[in-house]
Amino acid sequence: MGTKSDKSDASPAQAASPQSGAAKINGAGSTFVYPCMTKWASEYNKKTGLQVNYQSIGSSGGINQVRQNTTDFGATDTPMNAEQMKETNNEILHIPVVMGAVAVTYNVAGVDKPLKLSGQTIADIYLGKIKKWNDAAIAKTNDGVKLPETDIVTVQRADGSGTTGVFSDFLSKVSPEWKEKVGTGLSLKWPTQGVASKGNEGVAGSVQRTANSIGYVEVVYAQQNKMAVAEIQNAAGEFVTPSVDSVSKAAADLKEIPDDLRLSITNAAAPGAYPIAGITWALARRKIANPESAKAVKDFLAFALGDEAQGMVATLNYSKLGGDLLKKARDKAALIE
Incomplete structure (x- = not known):
């Protein structure tokens, strides 16, 4: 589909990193996209001999390293803000590379089928308003489920996180109180003390180790660890499981794509859309x-946006780009010089 991508996929890229002078490039950022980036790097190395070293340090770290010019490329699940863009004279490109879901996961003994949770309920849990698992708001959407009268333990990210950015963007759209008191961001002042954990790996581990806990992770981490995942109510009123298909439906609801490609796909109105869906950008x-x-x-990102690499992502439970978003992403990557 894209001659630029096809050409890049076929041409070996032997490149010198500004840091090392070796035939490799360095990337850093999003833990959300790490499984996908690792797969792409391995496949690209087989094709070209180029080594792509990607450090899973969180979206804030990726943004900072690109701004400081200490890595060749970054990755983030939340775009840079206007102030950050201004400081860099808008010279940092946002290039969408893949889409994924933030799963709400939990560790509640005796609950043997997926819990159904609304965004408002999740917001109220993290606001500290809902304190017990058998609260009426949770029971209302989980008829027939025996919920324990135990305190809810929230687990959240300790580091600057694009996963937190996607999660809080959704909560800000469905809860006016959350928007006013907490808002959207990579790092938040959490209303509940909870358990602070670093990276998607850390949150997944904390939920697994902590009885009666709730957390949020990129869906791949939940699936790899065989964790319980909630069905989340979308804007159409449906309770939806995070999946390749439900994230694709969220992106299909896009009405306009801004020129800088900084956009949100949370709380999409389309039937079947998973509401806590997000884009990962290469920076x-x-x-x-x-x-x-x-x-x-440029060549590595062209490969990542090519048909072959995009075709790999579903096996890792990510959703590939499509339509105008894919075309615009390829065009944006082609601007690198």
């Missing part, structure tokens, strides 16, 4: 000082 400087590094980053 790259439009002008990279080292020509070999520029070519290497």
